[in-house]
Amino acid sequence: MTTGLVLYGYWRSSAAYRVRIALNLKGLSYETRPVHLLRNGGEQHSPDYREINPQELIPCLLDGERVITQSMAIMEYLDETHPETPILPIDARGRARVRALAMTVACDMHPLGNLRVLNQLESQFSADEAQRGEWSRHWIATGFNALEAMLADNAATGRYCHGDTPSIADACLIPQLYNARRWKLPLGEYPTLQRIEQACNELEAFQLAVPEAQPDAPVSA
Amino acid sequence: MTTGLVLYGYWRSSAAYRVRIALNLKGLSYETRPVHLLRNGGEQHSPDYREINPQELIPCLLDGERVITQSMAIMEYLDETHPETPILPIDARGRARVRALAMTVACDMHPLGNLRVLNQLESQFSADEAQRGEWSRHWIATGFNALEAMLADNAATGRYCHGDTPSIADACLIPQLYNARRWKLPLGEYPTLQRIEQACNELEAFQLAVPEAQPDAPVSA
Numbered sequence: 001m002t003t004g005l006v007l008y009g010y011w012r013s014s015a016a017y018r019v020r021i022a023l024n025l026k027g028l029s030y031e032t033r034p035v036h037l038l039r040n041g042g043e044q045h046s047p048d049y050r051e052i053n054p055q056e057l058i059p060c061l062l063d064g065e066r067v068i069t070q071s072m073a074i075m076e077y078l079d080e081t082h083p084e085t086p087i088l089p090i091d092a093r094g095r096a097r098v099r100a101l102a103m104t105v106a107c108d109m110h111p112l113g114n115l116r117v118l119n120q121l122e123s124q125f126s127a128d129e130a131q132r133g134e135w136s137r138h139w140i141a142t143g144f145n146a147l148e149a150m151l152a153d154n155a156a157t158g159r160y161c162h163g164d165t166p167s168i169a170d171a172c173l174i175p176q177l178y179n180a181r182r183w184k185l186p187l188g189e190y191p192t193l194q195r196i197e198q199a200c201n202e203l204e205a206f207q208l209a210v211p212e213a214q215p216d217a218p219v220s221a
Numbered sequence: 222m223t224t225g226l227v228l229y230g231y232w233r234s235s236a237a238y239r240v241r242i243a244l245n246l247k248g249l250s251y252e253t254r255p256v257h258l259l260r261n262g263g264e265q266h267s268p269d270y271r272e273i274n275p276q277e278l279i280p281c282l283l284d285g286e287r288v289i290t291q292s293m294a295i296m297e298y299l300d301e302t303h304p305e306t307p308i309l310p311i312d313a314r315g316r317a318r319v320r321a322l323a324m325t326v327a328c329d330m331h332p333l334g335n336l337r338v339l340n341q342l343e344s345q346f347s348a349d350e351a352q353r354g355e356w357s358r359h360w361i362a363t364g365f366n367a368l369e370a371m372l373a374d375n376a377a378t379g380r381y382c383h384g385d386t387p388s389i390a391d392a393c394l395i396p397q398l399y400n401a402r403r404w405k406l407p408l409g410e411y412p413t414l415q416r417i418e419q420a421c422n423e424l425e426a427f428q429l430a431v432p433e434a435q436p437d438a439p440v441s442a
Binding site: 054055056057066068069070072073074076077080081092093095096099100103104106107108110111112117120121124125127131134135138143145146149150 | 275276277278287289290291293294295297298301302313314316317320321324325327328329331332333338341342345346348352355356359364366367370371
């Protein structure tokens with residue numbers, strides 16, 4: 001489906017990865033405009049990009065003239081403007097559960113291990129690579145412990161985080177698991193998360209969204 | 222309006238403060254159940270509370286038998302289950318703008334200055350009070366710079382963050398401004414944020430939600 005949607009992202013950003021999954025689940029084609037987070041002092045800080053998103057963060061979605069920032073807001077927007085193939089349940093209780101699972105990743109895990117946060121740990125506390133890894137693993141493990149408890153033995157959990165339809169909760173969880181592996185966090189304590197990941201990764205929507213499949217991924221990745 | 226709603230919170234938590242604003246804007250009465258974040262090693266880690274919310278964070282809303290966690294999910298839930306006095310715009314574009322403003326606080330500012338994060342800075346990097354303050358001010362200033370740019374000279378901004386109706390964006394912004402003052406961040410560069418704060422603070426919904434007005438606030442506060 002031709003949409004005129006443009007996604008500013010970065011291959012390895014887990015927030016951009018979420019939005020790619022959501023776009024794919026909805027079968028919406030989009031143009032990718034890579035913003036290289038490490039090159040030229042961070043292209044997200046360039047005057048041109050700041051004009052589009054004053055927060056100087058990716059992802060950012062253009063829908064014609066409209067600029068939508070923040071991955072969670074983008075996914076909700078896509079669900080409202082393209083209601084076919086919903087990525088949130090219909091009932092308020094289910095929607096709240098899915099959003100709470102998604103926010104556990106988006107508010108309490110991912111922001112703490114973001115590039116800019118690791119850079120600040122380095123500049124303010126001289127944190128070396130090992131210490132930044134310890135920091136990242138601490139927050140990912142804390143969040144995964146909670147998610148495993150929220151998902152295991154819960155009647156609302158199905159093949160995916162909520163029933164048998166992938167949702168924004170899965171779109172947040174899978175990139176966070178990818179991120180956990182980068183930090184070499186052992187995942188043995190999270191059998192439910194791993195089971196859901198396996199189910200998601202069987203879907204083309206998730207396969208096409210992986211960082212290594214993006215046009216801006218380095219050839220060696 | 223008698224609702225049977227119960228809010229687990231803490232007087233000074235800015236995430237709980239958000240939900241109190243949302244409940245008040247909707248005119249919903251609720252029972253407060255304080256969870257003391259500093260007493261007894263943190264009551265949010267008690268087995269009883271963990272049973273309710275495995276994430277061991279507040280706030281948490283009970284709606285009868287339903288347990289809703291995560292402040293953003295709670296506010297969306299309230300808007301869906303009590304659509305009178307909406308706290309999100311009707312149009313998708315407006316909803317996306319309000320959510321992006323709210324998420325800028327909820328994802329990229331507040332989680333970085335949370336109690337557990339400051340504790341981790343202390344235990345992992347021996348960060349003292351001054352360094353924790355520097356850290357907190359850095360992230361609040363970064364976020365406020367973005368919010369000021371997103372709100373100033375934008376035709377969609379009105380008396381409040383979005384038009385002339387208070388929304389979840391205001392419910393996130395006002396507690397973050399309260400938090401910024403605790404950290405003694407100078408606010409002179411944020412005239413739009415301060416103007417909106419003044420408008421919000423004229424409303425009873427915001428007045429009744431302030432930390433010092435809560436039953437668990439210390440008498441000296």
